[in-house]
Structures are given as C-alpha cells and as structure tokens.
Amino acid sequence: MSQMKSEHIPKATIGRLAVYIQVLENLLRDGNDVISSEKLARACSVNSSQIRKDLAYFGEFGVRGVGYYVQELITSIKQSLGIDRIWKCALIGVGNMGAALLRHHDFEKRGFHIAAAFDCDPDKIGREFESLEIVCPTHLKEQAPEMGLEIGIITTPPDRAQRAANHLVDANIRGIINFAPARINVPAHIPVEYVDFFDHLYAIAFQITLGND
C-alpha cells in the first residue's frame, strides 16, 4: 500500500516517475539489484535531490546508507501511479493513428488494454481489426459499463474530436487521451491528456535554430 502524503504533486514529477521506471527496468535487465539516488540521477539526467523529493511525495522507498532495491522501487512507483493493474480502454477513430495504436502491442505490455474500437464510418463499422469488431460510437454508452471501459483514446480527425469526447463523457469514461490535434471540452472532473509528438519535433527544431542564431 503506498504511504501517500496528500500534498499537491507537480505534474513534472509524474513525468519524471515515468522516466525512472524506464531507466530502472533497463537497470534491472542489466543485473543491477540496488541503486543510489545519485547513480539513478545520472542515468536520468536529473538532480539526485529531485529524485528523492519526487519519491518522498509517495512514501519512503529507500534504505539509508544503502539506496533503493530496484525491483521494489519499480513496484512502488507503479503502485503510486496507479499502474499496478490493467486499465481497459476504448479507442474512437480507426484511421491511420488509431490503427497504428491497435497494432502497437506494447499497450498490453504496459497495462493498458484496448478492449473496444469505435468509428462512425459506415464502411468500417462491423469490420474486424486486430481481432476487435469496429462499432458505432453511439453504442459506447451501453458498452462502456458492460465492459468496464475506463479510459478513452481519441484518434479521430480534429473536427470530430469534440463529438468523440462527448460520447466518452456520456458513457461515464473516467479519463481521456486525445491524439487529435484539437482541444476538447469536458467536465472538470475528467482528466484529459493531449498527445502530439510534433510538439517534440518543434522543440528540436527550435533548439537547433536557437543554437545557430
């Protein structure tokens, strides 16, 4: 059980926890059982206090004078993030991006099971893709509770994103990942994350350009 202190947790901390997991899993694969915040910090390119502080939001996972047991720490971080279980997801929009995500089997590996796929294109409805029958989004409201769908993944064109969001909200989904390049409006209690990897390309372009002025 994670010994959670209920302080406000910076969003940046959550992002770094994801990095720590990644690095810790690679360390484990290489046979490291124990690691100090100092060494982990170097591997993640962050400050070691940062790591200790990030972890302190959730509990005390280390042993003074020793460091952190890698496997244990991975487990603790996953518990803290709430990814020590399977999350069932509904995907809306089986276009390029949607199809790519359905094929991308890492979802399962990482604990996110895409259990249903929706699309409003009549040509697609009824067809099977990656052993999932494509269903009309109007059925979301009835299927979501039946199937226990909790997270919605929007992969529609931008002008359909809001409609997809409405369907998800209506179906009582608890959180949304939006891959469509458009902002959406949903009730405040439903968290939304926007994914657009062009952000990162822009960041690189900017940094390169900056260096050369």
Next chain:
Amino acid sequence: MSQMKSEHIPKATIGRLAVYIQVLENLLRDGNDVISSEKLARACSVNSSQIRKDLAYFGEFGVRGVGYYVQELITSIKQSLGIDRIWKCALIGVGNMGAALLRHHDFEKRGFHIAAAFDCDPDKIGREFESLEIVCPTHLKEQAPEMGLEIGIITTPPDRAQRAANHLVDANIRGIINFAPARINVPAHIPVEYVDFFDHLYAIAFQITLGND
C-alpha cells in the same frame, strides 16, 4: 524576421506555442481573422498573461486595442520556432513504430520530411517501404551530408537506441527525437527529445486514481 530577445525561454513556453498554433489554425478554419489574448487563452485553457508573456519572448505580434491577426500570428510563431521551413529527417529502425511514422503523412504537412530510412536487419535492407529504400545505418555518415539530413528519429528497440544515436552523432545530425524507451547519451550540443505516449497514459491513470482515494 523574428525580433528575438535573447533571454532564456522556458521549455514550457515552447510546448504552449505548439498549442497556440493548433488552436489558431482551427480558429482560422472557422473564419476568425482577429483574436484577443483573452479569447485565445480560454480556448487553450491557460491564463491570458501567460500567452502575452510567451509571445513577448519573441517579439511584439499584437495590436493594442485590437488583438492578434490570426494568420499573421501563426506565421510569427512558426518563424519563432524555426518551423517556417522543411526539416529533413533520417529515421532509424523500421519496426512497428518506425513503419507507423513512415506511413503517417502528417509529417510532410507539418514540415518534417522523412527523407531516408535505416535499419540494420539484413532482411529489411534493400527493401522499399513507403517509396523509401531501407538502408544499413553504416551508410548514414555518407548519406546525411549528401542529402542534408538534419534531424534523426530513433525508432529501434531500446537496446539498440544508443547504437542508433551513435550513428546519428557520427553523421553530424543536429538533433534527435528518440521514440525508443531508453535514455541515450550524446554530446551536449545535440538536443534530444524523448517521446513516449505512455507518459500520458500514466498521467491519466494517476489522476483517475488520485480522484478516487
């Protein structure tokens, strides 16, 4: 020419500029010619001062008493970010993710042209994918300058990411996007961005879990 003040620019600002572009382009499509920071702020779910301050790093793009001319602002932001031109990219690792990116034609639309694809798998070398011949990464060093490749995209398995990075560095690439779930080491003058959309899934899982404690 962007009237750039050389102050340090927060990374978060770059991320928001990408959001502004997205929202502005949708506004333009809907026939809005002019917009105030206040209205844009609401559409982006940020504070209006934030927008004015973000833009102020790069120049003065608005008209007092009026607001911003949407098309002009888009152009100015793109200039500021250095994305008012085509960037040529080299992709390494034609697996699931790499193939998906090669098929994803938005790259071209957004000004990032994947001009060459590399993979060290002998079965893949020589084959054509999306009208690109897959080449052995050892040829990067000779092809990069010839073709003017500037940005490297790593889509290898995690244990191959560092080797891919080394090839890119050796070929004098100027920036790297790493989709592989592993940290890489490169000289400090080469910017690296890590892309992993599971970060966002973790963030959603965390926020949902938090709400229910």
Next chain:
DNA sequence: TCAATCATGTGAAATATTTAACAAGGGGAG
C-alpha cells in the same frame, strides 16, 4: 482633433519548483 475604449506588453508580486545542505538512521566491521 480629442476623448473614450480596449487589449497589448511589461515590471513587480505571488507561486511553484528545483537545488543545496544536513540531520536521521540503517548496516557492517571490529
């Protein structure tokens, strides 16, 4: 032309995050 209005750009105040510094505590050698 002048006043009234409006929204920008910006310096100063309020927050938030990161880093540094160290006290607290576990482990091992003698």
Next chain:
DNA sequence: CTCCCCTTGTTAAATATTTCACATGATTGA
C-alpha cells in the same frame, strides 16, 4: 555493542515560472 561510513528523507535557500496590475499605444466615433 559501539563506532564509522554511507545514503536517505527533509527542511531551508535559491531559482524559475506564472499571475497580477497597469501604463502604453492604437483605433474609433463624435
């Protein structure tokens, strides 16, 4: 058992970012 070493967890200081508040300048209408 005690002392010494090592690394954590945490408080306090330093930085960075965001928000507020308003002076500045452009536009419009009388």
